[in-house]
Amino acid sequence: xxxxxxVPQAPPVAVFKLSADFREDSHPxxxxxxxxxYRTDDCQPWVLPVxxxxxxxxxxxxxxxxxxxxxxxxxxxxxxxxxVALGDDSAAIKDNRVGGVQALGGTxxxxxxxxxxxxxxxxxxxxxxxxYVSAPTWENHNSVFADAGFKDIRPYHxxxxxxxxxxxxxxxxxxxxxxxxxxxxxxxxxxxxxxTDPTPEEWxxxxxxxxRRSLFVFxxxxxxxxxxxxxxxxxxxxxxxxxxxxxxFVAQSFSKNFGLYNERVGNLTVVAQDGENLSRILSQxxxxxxxxxxxxxxxxxxxxxxxxxxxELFAEWKGNVKTMAERVLLxxxxxxxxLQAQGTPGTWDHITQQIGMFSFTGLNPKQVEYMIKxxxxxxxxxxxxxxxxxxxxxxxxxxxxIHDAVTKVQ
Amino acid sequence: xRGITVFHSWWGGVQMGPPDPILGVSEAxxxxTNPxxxxxxxxxYRDDMGKPxxxxxxxxxxxxxxxxQMDKEYLGIGGLGEFSKSCAQLALGxxxxxxxxxxxxxxxxxxxxxxxxxxxxxxARFHGGPRDVYLPKPSWGNHTPIFRDxxxxxxxxxxxxxxxxxxxxxxxxxxxxxxxxxxxxxxxxxxxxxxxVDPKPEQWKEISDIVKKRNLLVFxxxxxxxxxxxxxxxxxxxxxxxxxxxxxxxxxxxxxKNMGLYGERVGGFTVVxxxxxxxxxxxxxxxxxxxxxxxxxxxxxxxxxxTILNTPDLRSLWLEEVHGMANRIIxxxxxxxxxxxxxxxxxxxxxxxxxxxxxxxxxxxxxxVERLTKEFSVYxxxxxxxxxxxxxxxxxxxxAHGIHAVTK
Numbered sequence: 001x002x003x004x005x006x007v008p009q010a011p012p013v014a015v016f017k018l019s020a021d022f023r024e025d026s027h028p029x030x031x032x033x034x035x036x037x038y039r040t041d042d043c044q045p046w047v048l049p050v051x052x053x054x055x056x057x058x059x060x061x062x063x064x065x066x067x068x069x070x071x072x073x074x075x076x077x078x079x080x081x082x083x084v085a086l087g088d089d090s091a092a093i094k095d096n097r098v099g100g101v102q103a104l105g106g107t108x109x110x111x112x113x114x115x116x117x118x119x120x121x122x123x124x125x126x127x128x129x130x131x132y133v134s135a136p137t138w139e140n141h142n143s144v145f146a147d148a149g150f151k152d153i154r155p156y157h158x159x160x161x162x163x164x165x166x167x168x169x170x171x172x173x174x175x176x177x178x179x180x181x182x183x184x185x186x187x188x189x190x191x192x193x194x195x196t197d198p199t200p201e202e203w204x205x206x207x208x209x210x211x212r213r214s215l216f217v218f219x220x221x222x223x224x225x226x227x228x229x230x231x232x233x234x235x236x237x238x239x240x241x242x243x244x245x246x247x248x249f250v251a252q253s254f255s256k257n258f259g260l261y262n263e264r265v266g267n268l269t270v271v272a273q274d275g276e277n278l279s280r281i282l283s284q285x286x287x288x289x290x291x292x293x294x295x296x297x298x299x300x301x302x303x304x305x306x307x308x309x310x311x312e313l314f315a316e317w318k319g320n321v322k323t324m325a326e327r328v329l330l331x332x333x334x335x336x337x338x339l340q341a342q343g344t345p346g347t348w349d350h351i352t353q354q355i356g357m358f359s360f361t362g363l364n365p366k367q368v369e370y371m372i373k374x375x376x377x378x379x380x381x382x383x384x385x386x387x388x389x390x391x392x393x394x395x396x397x398x399x400x401x402i403h404d405a406v407t408k409v410q
Numbered sequence: 411x412r413g414i415t416v417f418h419s420w421w422g423g424v425q426m427g428p429p430d431p432i433l434g435v436s437e438a439x440x441x442x443t444n445p446x447x448x449x450x451x452x453x454x455y456r457d458d459m460g461k462p463x464x465x466x467x468x469x470x471x472x473x474x475x476x477x478x479q480m481d482k483e484y485l486g487i488g489g490l491g492e493f494s495k496s497c498a499q500l501a502l503g504x505x506x507x508x509x510x511x512x513x514x515x516x517x518x519x520x521x522x523x524x525x526x527x528x529x530x531x532x533x534a535r536f537h538g539g540p541r542d543v544y545l546p547k548p549s550w551g552n553h554t555p556i557f558r559d560x561x562x563x564x565x566x567x568x569x570x571x572x573x574x575x576x577x578x579x580x581x582x583x584x585x586x587x588x589x590x591x592x593x594x595x596x597x598x599x600x601x602x603x604x605x606x607v608d609p610k611p612e613q614w615k616e617i618s619d620i621v622k623k624r625n626l627l628v629f630x631x632x633x634x635x636x637x638x639x640x641x642x643x644x645x646x647x648x649x650x651x652x653x654x655x656x657x658x659x660x661x662x663x664x665x666x667k668n669m670g671l672y673g674e675r676v677g678g679f680t681v682v683x684x685x686x687x688x689x690x691x692x693x694x695x696x697x698x699x700x701x702x703x704x705x706x707x708x709x710x711x712x713x714x715x716x717t718i719l720n721t722p723d724l725r726s727l728w729l730e731e732v733h734g735m736a737n738r739i740i741x742x743x744x745x746x747x748x749x750x751x752x753x754x755x756x757x758x759x760x761x762x763x764x765x766x767x768x769x770x771x772x773x774x775x776x777x778x779v780e781r782l783t784k785e786f787s788v789y790x791x792x793x794x795x796x797x798x799x800x801x802x803x804x805x806x807x808x809x810a811h812g813i814h815a816v817t818k
Contacts, residue, residue, distance in 0.1 A: 004683060007536050010694035013701060016486065037483060045481035052479075059476050065462045066711075067454060068672045071430070104520065104704035111703050120424045143702035216420065247420055261484045262709035273419035283427035290430070290552060291559040292703065294523035298673035299710035 014139070018378050027376040031394050033385040034378050036192070036357050037261055038226075038324050041391045048259045048320040050313055054303050064302075069295045071286045073102020073267075077301040080308035081267035084231060085221060085238055085250050092242050096275040099282050101268040101289065102296045106222045106253025107140060109268035113218060113249045114148035115288045116281070121216065122181045127151045130182040132174065134158035136382060138192045141185055141220070156184065159194045164350040164362055166196050168205075175209040181216065188221035188250065189234040190356020193384040197227075197355055203237045207244050217241055217248035225257045227356040229325030231318065247272050254304050256357065257321050263300030324388075328357065331390040338399035345406055359385050367405040375401035431551070431791060439789040447787035448805055450796040453768065454672055455637075455735055458802045463735070465670045467728040471717040480713075485706045487697040489518020493712040496719035497678035501632060501646055501663055508653060512686035515693040517700065518707045521677040522633045522664030523552065528679045529629060529660050530560030531699045532692075539592030539627065546570070546582070546596070548793070550603045550631070553596065567595070570605045575761035575773045577607045583620055591625040599632035599661075600645040601767020604795040608638070608766055614648045618655045628657045633664040638767045640736030642668075642729065658682045665715050667768065668732050674711025739768065742801040746770075749810025757817060770796050778816040786812035 012020075018034040040046045058064060072078065078100030083093060092098050103109035114131075122129045127149045133141045135155035145153050156178075157170025175184070186206075191197055198206060210217060219238050225231045238250055254265040268285070272278040289295070307313040336351040351359055363371065363383040371377045377398055379385045390398060435451035457463045488494065498509060498516040508514045519525035533543070543562045545553050546569035554564050567589065568581030589595065597617075602608055609617060621628060630649050636642040652659055658681075665676040679696070683689040700706075718724045747762045762770055774782065774794035782788045788809060790796045801809060 004536060004681070004688055004692055006538065007688070007691045007695055009691045010698045012694070013487065013697065045483050047479075047482055051482075056476070059472055065464050066468070066671050066673050067462050068666075104708070105706075107701075107705040108703065121420060124423065140702060140705070143698075147699075147702045255484075260482055262482050262706070264704060264706070264708040272421060277419050277421045277424070280424045280426045281421055284424055286430070287427045287555070288559075290523075291556045292524070292527055293520035293675065294552070295673070295675075297520070297675040297708040297711065300708065 015380065018380065022378045025376055029394070029397055030376040030378070031389060031398055032378045033389040033398070034380060036256070036386050037388065038256065038259060038357070039388045039391070041327065041393070043389070043391050043394070046259055046324070048317070050307055050316040050320050051259060051303055053316075054306050054313065057306065058299075058302055066298065069102070069298050069301070071289050071295050072282060073100070073296045074298065074301040074305055076309055077305035078102055078267060080305055081252055081254075082269040084308060085224065085235055085252055085269050086242060086271070087232065087235065087239055090239070090242070092271050097272050097278050099270045099272070099278045101270070101282070101285050102301055103251075103266040103268050104264040104293060104296060105255055105266040106220065106251050107144065107266070108264065108293075108296075109251035109253070109266040110141070110144045110220065111148060112285055112288055112292070113251055113268050114145045114150070115292075116285050117183060117216070117218075118149040119288070120284060121183070130154055130179055132156045132178060132182055132184045134185070134187065134191070136193055137185070137187075138220070158191075159196065159360065161362070164347070164360070165353070166198060166202065168198070168202055172205060172209060175206065175213065175215065178213065178215060180214045183216040183218055184210065185218050185220055186237070188219045188224065188238050190223035190227035190358070192222065192356070193358050193380065193382055194360040195354030195356050195358045196350075196360070198237070200236060200240070203240060207241055207246075211244060211246065217246050219248065219250040221250050222253040223256055223356050224252070225318070225321040226325055229322045229329070231321070242271055254300070258304055258307075258317070260300050260303065263303070264297060265300035265304050328387045331387050331395065332359070334392075334395055335390060335399060338395065339402060342399060342403050344399075344403040357386055357388055359387055361385055361402065363402070363405060367409045370405045370409045371401055375404065377401045435789045435791060438783075442787050442789075444787035446805070446808055448789065448800055448809060450788060450790040450800040452797050452800055455667060455670060455768070455799045456802070458738060458804070460800070460802050460804075463670055465728065465731045467718050467724045467731060468670060468714055470727070471714045471721070471724055474717055474721075475713055482709070485518070485709055487517075487700050487706050488693065489707045490709065490712040490716060492720065493716040494518050494678060496716055497663055498680055500642065500719060501635065501649055501661060501680065502653065503643065503646065503650055506650070506653075508682055513683045513689055514680055515683070515689045515696065516678050516680040517693070517696050518712050519662075519677040519679045520704065520707060521666050521675040522631065522662055523556065524675065525662035525664070525677040525679040526553070526556050526631065527560060528696060528699060529662060530557045530562055532681075532696060533594060534561035535699070536695065537594065537627065539594070540590055542590070543594040543596055543629070544586075544589055546598065546602070548604060549596065549598070553631075562594070569602075570607055570771065572773065575607075575771060576764065577609055577613065579609065579613050583616060586617065586620050586624065586626075589624050589626060593626055594629055595621060595626045596629045596631060597648070599630045599635070599649050601634035601638035601769075603633065603767070604769050604791075604793065605771040606765030606767050606769045607771070609648070611647065611651075614651060618652055618657070622655065622657065627660070628652055629660040629662070631662050633662075634667055634767050635663065636668040636729070636732035637736055640733040640740075642732070653682060658684065665711070669715055669718065669728065671711045671714060674714065675708060676711035676715050739798045742798050742803075742806055743770065745803065745806045746801060746810055749807055750814055753810050753814035755814045755818065768797055768799050770798055772796055772813065774813070774817065781816040782812050785815070788812050
């Protein structure tokens with residue numbers, strides 16, 4: 001009698017199932033607008049030129065070995081990552097109250113932050129602290145906080161389907177009504193999946209309420225640089241909140257902006273009131289890391305660290321990031337233009353108003369099903385498309401498919 | 411602070427975490443200015459010059475990988491398929507029945523720790539039996555917090571006999587025979603950490619019998635395959651024997667030591683199931699557990715390991731190099747024991763030679779350890795454990811001298 005005979009089959013993770021289905025599809029015009037990874041105009045993955053260069057340097061460096069990194073990760077990586085998020089002139093960094101925990105991608109950074117909050121925030125081991133995630137949000141946010149032990153994970157208003165934009169009133173209302181000390185997971189830029197970000201003025205309103213009501217700020221920053229093409233612009237919200245005096249966490253991912261998806265490079269930036277608090281926080285995060293993965297993988301961190309810490313390579317990287325961001329912006333422009341030229345019913349301004357890798361098209365589940373089954377254009381049931389999956393070669397077909405879906409399927 | 415008022419801190423109640431005992435040893439070692447200082451706390455292999463050792467097969471594999479110019483797309487949640495397959499095969503043996511029938515799942519993990527944690531999380535969620543995981547006494551220090559953080563409870567069974575510095579076989583059987591049915595029992599496949607004391611094959615057989623009688627779920631931790639005896643098949647003997655005996659085991663593997671891939675975090679977690687259908691269900695649940703921790707594992711180390719295991723030339727080279735590392739350790743054990751005799755020690759140091767793998771439980775008491783550190787700048791953990799990897803032909807004489815001085 002197996003101990004595991006009662007283990008139920010779990011449903012596949014949707015976004016990966018979509019890619020698997022796409023792979024099996026033999027239709028010549030198939031398009032994958034599912035999983036969030038950058039593609040070139042030839043629909044190929046793109047290893048950043050600066051990454052190739054740095055990898056070669058690493059392989060050729062005979063002095064490097066494969067020894068364990070410290071539990072919290074490569075020191076030069078951690079400091080450079082936090083600096084990228086907070087800015088070169090960050091007063092908080094100068095005050096020695098900023099620390100970093102190298103983590104396995106953005107997911108790992110979120111998990112370490114979540115585990116720490118469950119143990120030490122709002123009391124000790126308080127699993128009842130409400131965690132607010134945007135409606136909608138990256139689906140893994142829920143699981144990260146749930147598996148970290150939190151029992152009360154709630155949505156906050158975010159996407160207004162009717163106006164295809166930010167539901168600011170709903171959001172602010174949720175902030176006013178949330179129990180004090182609730183944790184809010186905020187997307188620093190390029191909101192996933194909607195691509196809709198608050199404006200600076202709107203961020204200021206959010207900040208004011210959060211400060212007044214003692215709500216905890218947990219930024220998820222997976223697209224810095226990738227959204228607008230400008231690192232500083234994409235970090236504006238984070239830096240504003242830091243300047244407003246918040247203690248906060250930022251889960252950073254270098255998967256997209258460095259194209260280092262499979263090397264799992266992330267950093268949890270911790271901004272504390274002072275160095276003494278920071279030191280206690282990091283000591284406890286170390287304990288969490290030790291039972292999760294002991295110490296993080298070195299390859300990706302070395303690549304990012306070398307790049308961020310060398311003025312030349314840093315400049316080259318910024319150029320590579322801009323290349324990616326600009327291709328996405330071009331596809332947004334072109335898709336909107338084509339939909340408008342076709343006279344496809346509805347308004348399509350949101351395509352260019354939204355920012356980053358994703359766009360919430362507004363297609364409903366039936367229309368999505370049509371897109372996949374009839375047109376072999378793969379996108380998430382939510383109507384989310386990955387702009388990177390669009391190319392000058394397939395954009396006409398996609399625009400036509402959207403037109404058909406909207407006109408033929410209600 | 412410059413003009414920013416942080417209105418309050420959330421973290422006033424956060425206690426300072428206790429310093430990691432092993433890290434503490436390394437820190438103190440770094441500060442010591444004695445030219446003869448020795449760091450015997452380190453759990454990483456060192457060559458005879460005391461330097462980190464990057465295996466040639468690793469460098470060769472890296473060169474091959476560089477020429478392939480592969481992309482960096484996400485791996486699946488379960489990791490690099492090529493790697494998981496060869497990882498399982500390494501443990502279970504070529505042509506093993508488990509892999510032929512497909513009644514297993516192996517996922518790539520973040521080295522040994524990550525593997526144990528996934529296993530612990532899986533048990534916490536799906537194991538219908540008692541919450542208790544039985545560890546040998548003593549066990550690797552991180553086992554306890556890993557299982558605890560996953561939501562399991564820890565108990566122990568007798569293992570190390572301090573009076574012989576060897577295996578307490580009778581005590582182990584005795585304790586194991588009392589473990590409540592369906593509990594989880596953790597076994598170190600080879601090169602027990604921290605004692606270096608392994609059961610002999612006949613002893614493993616009796617352990618298997620009693621474990622079967624008690625209907626216990628076996629979780630093997632194999633972090634040193636190849637590194638213990640120098641022979642990968644010999645080191646995996648217990649794992650393979652248990653499977654043959656019908657135990658559907660859980661298995662954690664690490665390539666940190668045997669491939670020197672420490673910082674690349676290469677490991678595997680395997681569940682041997684009743685059949686392929688069960689394996690599919692288990693796999694689906696492992697993915698659900700993994701996704702909210704780190705989504706998918708890092709490529710670099712797994713790619714290196716897979717390249718080595720699947721390229722005949724590199725695999726042979728690897729086997730030679732692993733053999734070389736194990737041999738150096740064995741030689742250092744022999745030289746240390748001989749050195750102690752030469753110093754005139756009247757104590758029995760046979761255990762230094764009998765124990766196996768990277769670690770040696772010297773039998774030194776805390777006061778003796780303290781003296782060894784203070785007077786001779788020899789750094790080790792308070793339990794008397796030394797890492798043989800830190801011993802070289804250049805310093806083994808000094809070490810023998812110091813140990814003799816504090817134990818005579």
